[in-house]
Amino acid sequence: MDYLNALATNPKYHDVLTILKGFRNGVVYGAKVRFPHALVMTILFKTGSVQSKAKGILKATKQHALNLGKFATIYKTLMLVQKKLNGGKEASIHPFLAGIVGGYYVFGENNSINQQIILYLFSRVVLALVKVPVRKQIIEAPKNTYPVFAAVVWGLVMWLFRHETDTVQPSLRASMQYIYRDSDSWNSLKTLIWHNK
Known part of the structure; x- marks a missing residue:
């Protein structure tokens, strides 16, 4: 256990371990968010047996959790690769490029879980973009x-x-x-x- 603890805290492996932790955090967060949502929506709106409802809740939770974990893995990996290719410096475009690739491969399938996540993100992105010109003092608010x-x-x-x-x-x-x-x-x-x- 001491060896694994020393490995986990070794600065030499920090960048690679951020990918592992990103996957872990994506899965945990996805499960925390989707399970209660799926539970409430199923109780309120779904018909069928208790078993089919439970399967639906678990399936939605698993998909949401794994999608966030996969996206975090792709994003963090591509951020690390781009940084290495750019002489150890992160460029402003790197998060956008990593996000595009991860978004396409993980959330590109048109299904109800992905739609909900994309709609949530889209609304937050539009709201943020409305604030950018004011924040950057491009226009007066x-x-x-x-x-x-x-x-x-x-x-x-x-x-x-x-x-x-x-x-x-x-x-x-x-x-x-x-x-x-x-x-x-x-x-x-x-x-x-x-x-x-």
């Missing part, structure tokens, strides 16, 4: 930057839902259907107030 951003996002999603419904992500489309289209009709006080249909 108007008082209403965030309200304008919120207004444009809501305007776009409502237009897409109204005129290009099939392009909207299925779970968002379902919630919007419930709120905005199902509220257009009822046939009694019961279906107006207590029940949707």
